[in-house]
Amino acid sequence: MTPMIDIRDLSVVFGRGPKPVPAVDGVTLALAPGEVVALLGESGSGKSVTLRSLLRLHPASARVGGTIRVDGTDVMALSPRALADFRGRTVSMIFQEPRLALDPVYTIGDQIAEAVRRHRGGTRAQARARALDLFDRVRIPSAKRRLDNYPHEMSGGMLQRAMIAMALSCDPKVLLADEPTTALDATVQIQILLLVRELQREYGLSVIFVTHDIGVAAEVADRVAVMYAGRIVEEGAIADVIRSPQHPYARGLLDARVELAGGRDRLITIPGAPPDLADLPPGCSFAPRCARVSGECRTTVPPLAAPLGRGQVACFHPG
Amino acid sequence: MRAAVLPPLEDRGGPAQPLLTVGGLVKHFPVKGGVFGPRRAVQAVDGVDFSVLKGETLGVVGESGCGKSTTARLLVRLMAPDAGTVIFDGESVGDALSLRDYRRQVQMVFQDSYASLNPRLTIEDSIAFGPRVHGVAARAATGRAHDLLARVGLEPRRFAGRYPHELSGGQRQRVNIARALALEPRLVILDEAVSALDKSVEAQVLNLLLDLKRDFGLTYIFISHDLNVVRFMADRVMVMYLGRVAEIGARDAVFDAPAHPYTAALLASMPKADPAERRDAPPLSGDPPNPIDPPPGCRFNPRCAFVEDVCRRTDPPLAALVPQHSAACLMASSGSGHSRAPEIAA
Amino acid sequence: MSVLAASPPALRAERSPGYWRGVGSRIARDPVVVAALAVIVALVLMALLAPELAPMAPDKGSMIRRLKPIGTPGYPLGSDELGRDMLSRLIYGARLSLLMGVVPVPVAFLFGATLGIVAGYAGGLVNALIMRTVDVFYAFPSVLLAVALSGTLGSGLGNAMFSLTVVFIPQIARVAESVTTGVRKLDYIDAARASGARPLTIVLEHVLGNVLGPIFVFATSLVSVSMILASGLSFLGLGVRPPDAEWGLMLNTLRTAIYVNPAVAALPGVLILITSVSFNLFSDGLRGAMDVRS
Structure with missing residues (x-):
């Protein structure tokens, strides 16, 4: 089966001059139609940059290399006009702060209707009917009244639902989610996660879900790709990675979880801090913090490999 | 004559007396309605009673709008409560205990590590500010700042002269913790103090907080939306809902x-971090x-x-x-x- | 508890380069700002060295050499309606024009920033009192207010500068108030309050350093407005009196020649434009350079 998303050797470099910042370095990732992959990582790991590359949302000064194909389309080769059509129609995105992504001076209903008409045409009435239908699908109570709300009149959870409705307005094949539940309260977060999962099944969407929270990844994803300093260090089925992480960083993240601390008076931590992207070590980026480090790790970047026949890990000493 | 050290704080009531007792705390914020509309108010905190025992960590959890951050700000007196009493180690705050003396004993760490540091001061100056306000000579205050930086895991010779924007989020939050400790407080209120940090950094800072609590004999009020973190940190837990x-x-x-x-x-x-335990x-x-x-x-x-x-x-x-x-x-x-x-x- | 109190004296720590050094180096990297600054410096030098630079006396006229075009031998930039050398008058004009344009701004900065910072930090009733008074002045268009004040006080250099100062105080006060109100809400101010510091200490140590920069940037942008208003006042006969050379006044007296010799008549305007654009570009660059996170 041809993948819905096929990212090969993606690299994104910000800034020029003496210290360019390689935010993403050689990311390769493929998603089957209807598959949900979580990109898990901390700030600066390159997870959001990778996600934004799929819509070419970077500033013009960023240097992007590699290839991205979505549903057979070469994203890098799209003309500006084709790109505008591609955004929203083939691939749409939801953000951490829907309040910033919505226009405060138009009602939510108008904004969704406008998105519908831009991509599919039709009359105002048809577009509005479509918006109402979408509001029902994302389970916004008293949908008809809510369509006439302005963004500031809605709570964070409702707004994120409205954002999802807008993202689905043109029947995209791929949904990109950039930490959509991070700013939400716990009781609302789980509602949105369940909604994403449900809609994903209903529409057969391929979803890339960026998060820093393993718990969130476990709730929505089929597979997970763990990123560190711009590279994928481990990738595999969510259950495999959570039960037996192979990369020392992934293991460290899992071990550091406070949920596991029951009875202990200290948390297990990964020593040190993530490296400065403008000044990465020559070999494995994790080597300076790693307990299993060897000479090889300091000179050579370990390639992604599948030592156990399932999943992939970029480490010379996995396990 | 400026002092070289802060006067030591004494335990007054003994270990059995609560360090902090809060009774009937109320804070409403008026909301502007229409000219003829009803006068309405956000009932941010609406009658809250609790006490904090000496040496314990009281975890406070709840969602946005539950009043946990307002409670924290009321306790540090960044705003005056509409009603209620705060008794600190047996003395009523504002009566028997002056606000200035109370503030030395109760310090706070905020969520936003960047906004809580003056961008134009070096971090040693930020930490030394509190002791200087309380009459410690500048040189001694700076010395204390260096000791505290070392204590929170930041090598003073490398970090003391830096500005906040030159540090990572985790490092800045360590500075904020050092700043809160500079007055040798007895109670530290941590308002979502680790929520903005990456998970691996969060774990390091939580360990640090536990070490500091033990070494300095501190009492914590630990406010967080993350129940897992509260479960790890707290001895007792208070759940708040709508004030x-x-x-x-x-x-x-x-x-x-x-x-x-x-x-x-x-x-x-x-979230359970176990795909086998997904809910419907x-x-x-x-x-x-x-x-x-x-x-x-x-x-x-x-x-x-x-x-x-x-x-x-x-x-x-x-x-x-x-x-x-x-x-x-x-x-x-x-x-x-x-x-x-x-x-x-x- | 007090184990830390008896500490050895502080070791000299590595210091980051100071804030202003950082601002300086960021400015130096921006060619537009450097160019604008160079123009400003050149104009100031021109004003200071006018007697040395000007080929002729600025008020020496010749009725037979009126309104010569640019490039006339002996009159490289032509001559005005009284046959005076334009180049010399433009050079001398820089003195009064820059004086009138620049002086009101720092004076207004002193008063406006003080009012605004007090209002912003105090909040409540004090804020309402100061800011509503400021609003009364702000309600008048600045040109109108300047003209009205100068007209009432009578023409003259001092009165014109005083009027301009009064015009700018409310504008600077409003910016100062909004910047201070913003800073006041930040957690580091709360942290300072929680440490028991008094309001004056907090304003001096934590507020000033963070608000003066943005207010200063705004004030530099007013210099260009001030230049234009000052010229306007002179143009209307409310500022400098003839025969003193001042660009605005020159523009006025030359307007009769606009059909005879438009290029010469436009020269004072061109200098006003260059000066105000330079101050504006410099102020924009300064704003960017003062953002530590850039």
Whole structure:
């Protein structure tokens, strides 16, 4: 089966001059139609940059290399006009702060209707009917009244639902989610996660879900790709990675979880801090913090490999 | 003559006396309505009572609008409460204990590590500011700043002269912790102090907080939306909902046998990090309501799975189930009229 | 508890380069700002060295050499309606024009910033009192207010500068108030309050350093407005009196020649434009350079 998303050797470099910042370095990732992959990582790991590359949302000064194909389309080769059509129609995105992504001076209903008409045409009435239908699908109570709300009149959870409705307005094949539940309260977060999962099944969407929270990844994803300093260090089925992480960083993240601390008076931590992207070590980026480090790790970047026949890990000493 | 050291703070009431006792704390913020509209107010904190024992960590959890951050700001007196008393180690704050002396003993760490440091001061100057205000000579205050930097894991020779924007989020939060400790406080209020940090950094800072608590004999109020973190840090837990205390008790009692349905729902909402334990239905529907118009009766009644008519009429008191474990729920209050309430003992 | 109190004296720590050094180096990297600054410096030098630079006396006229075009031998930039050398008058004009344009701004900065910072930090009633008074002045268009004040006080250099100062105080006060109100809400101010510091200490140590920069940037942008208003006042006969050379006044007296020799008549305007654009570009660059996170 041809993948819905096929990212090969993606690299994104910000800034020029003496210290360019390689935010993403050689990311390769493929998603089957209807598959949900979580990109898990901390700030600066390159997870959001990778996600934004799929819509070419970077500033013009960023240097992007590699290839991205979505549903057979070469994203890098799209003309500006084709790109505008591609955004929203083939691939749409939801953000951490829907309040910033919505226009405060138009009602939510108008904004969704406008998105519908831009991509599919039709009359105002048809577009509005479509918006109402979408509001029902994302389970916004008293949908008809809510369509006439302005963004500031809605709570964070409702707004994120409205954002999802807008993202689905043109029947995209791929949904990109950039930490959509991070700013939400716990009781609302789980509602949105369940909604994403449900809609994903209903529409057969391929979803890339960026998060820093393993718990969130476990709730929505089929597979997970763990990123560190711009590279994928481990990738595999969510259950495999959570039960037996192979990369020392992934293991460290899992071990550091406070949920596991029951009875202990200290948390297990990964020593040190993530490296400065403008000044990465020559070999494995994790080597300076790693307990299993060897000479090889300091000179050579370990390639992604599948030592156990399932999943992939970029480490010379996995396990 | 400027002093070289701060005068030491003494324990007055002995270990059994609570360090902090809060009674009937109220803070409403007026909301601008129309000229002829009704005068309305955000009931940010609406009658909160609790106490903090010496040397313990009281965890405070709840969602946005529950009043946990307002409570923190009231306790540090960044705003004046509309009503209520705060008694610190036996002395009423504002009466027997002056605000200035109280503030030396109670310090706060904020969530936003960048906004809580003056961008134009080096970090040693930021840390030394408090002691200087309290009369410590500049040189001694700077020395103290260096000691504290070393104590929070930042090599003073490398970091003391830096500006906040030159540090990472985790490093800045260590500076904020050092700054809070510079006055040798007895109570430190941590308002979402680790929430903005990456998980691996969060774990390091939590360990640091535990070490500092032990080494300096501190008492913490640890406010967080993350129940897992609170479970790790706290000895006792207070759950807040819409400006009120919903439940308060020993950590294990609250986490293992929650008495308030809101606590139970909050616990069930936490992601499990186990794909085998995925849920099909969310524990609660809807968003936390707006604290401008809290519903009559129990404030949780519109979202509660066990709601009965009586809940819409009666405002449940914070009732003790067992000593040291109380919940504001009619189901926990005998003779309340709720069908699940315990029978009145004959 | 006090184990830390008896500490050895502080070791000299590595210091980051100071804030202003960082601002300086960021400015130096921006060619537009450097160019604008160079123009400003050149104009100031021109004003200071006018007697050395000007080929002729600025008020020496010749009725037979009126309104010569640019490039006339002996009159490289032509001559005005009284046959005076334009180049010399433009050079001398820089003195009064820059004086009138620049002086009101720092004076207004002193008063406006003080009012605004007090209002912003105090909040409540004090804020309402100061800011509503400021609003009364702000309600008048600045040109109108300057003309009205100068007209009432009578023409003259001092009165014109005083009017301009009064015009700018409310504008600077409003910016100062909004910047201070923003800073006041930040957690580091709360942290300072929680440490028991008094309001004056907090304003001096934590507020000033963070608000003066943005207010200063705004004030530099007013210099260009001030230049234009000052010229306007002179143009209307409310500022400098003839025969003193001042660009605005020159523009006025030359307007009769606009059909005879438009290029010469436009020269004072061109200098006003260059000066105000330079101050504006410099102020924009300064704003960017003062953002530590850039």
